[in-house]
Amino acid sequence: MKPQDMPLEVWEALCRKCGKCCTEKVDIDDVIYMSKKYCRFLDKDTMQCGVYEDRHVAEPGCMTVPQGVKAGIFPADCPYVQTVEGYVPAVEEWNDPAIDQAIREILGDDALDD
Ligand code: SF4
Ligand code: SF4
Numbered sequence: 001m002k003p004q005d006m007p008l009e010v011w012e013a014l015c016r017k018c019g020k021c022c023t024e025k026v027d028i029d030d031v032i033y034m035s036k037k038y039c040r041f042l043d044k045d046t047m048q049c050g051v052y053e054d055r056h057v058a059e060p061g062c063m064t065v066p067q068g069v070k071a072g073i074f075p076a077d078c079p080y081v082q083t084v085e086g087y088v089p090a091v092e093e094w095n096d097p098a099i100d101q102a103i104r105e106i107l108g109d110d111a112l113d114d
Contacts, residue, residue: 014079019047021063024111025073025090026103032072034090035103035111 024037041050041059051058063071065080074081076089103111 016079017047018075018078019044020075020090020092021068021073021078022049024107025071026106028099028102032088032090033094033099033103034073034075034092035107036113037107037111 019038019042020034022039022042024035024039026033026035038044039049039059039062041055041062042048043050049055055062056064063073068074069081069084069087072088073090074087075092078089081087081089100112
């Protein structure tokens with residue numbers, strides 16, 4: 001079944017609640033890197049959004065799935081991108097101190113802390 005044909009509750013149930021799309025991302029040279037800094041509205045114990053019904057108002061940077069796909073904020077294992085041809089996922093792991101440094105400068109010193 002195509003995503004657009006799914007009932008909303010089926011579509012929403014695809015989410016594994018990993019919270020990765022609710023982290024701050026940094027674009028460095030057109031590569032999207034995933035920090036470990038979560039949106040202030042994400043409950044890190046449950047990985048649930050605390051303002052889900054009003055999320056796009058409460059957090060204007062909160063993206064819809066189509067927006068997030070376009071921006072590349074989803075990780076490779078997110079169910080919503082499995083059938084998106086040519087999707088380039090956000091980078092979750094790297095071994096480059098320069099990238100660490102750039103992300104910390106943009107998001108703060110705790111941006112990569114677990
Ligand atoms: S990355 Fe995908 S599976 Fe994880 S919380 Fe976001 S939408 Fe759900
Ligand atoms: S407002 Fe958006 S980005 Fe923030 S926790 Fe809720 S769903 Fe995630």
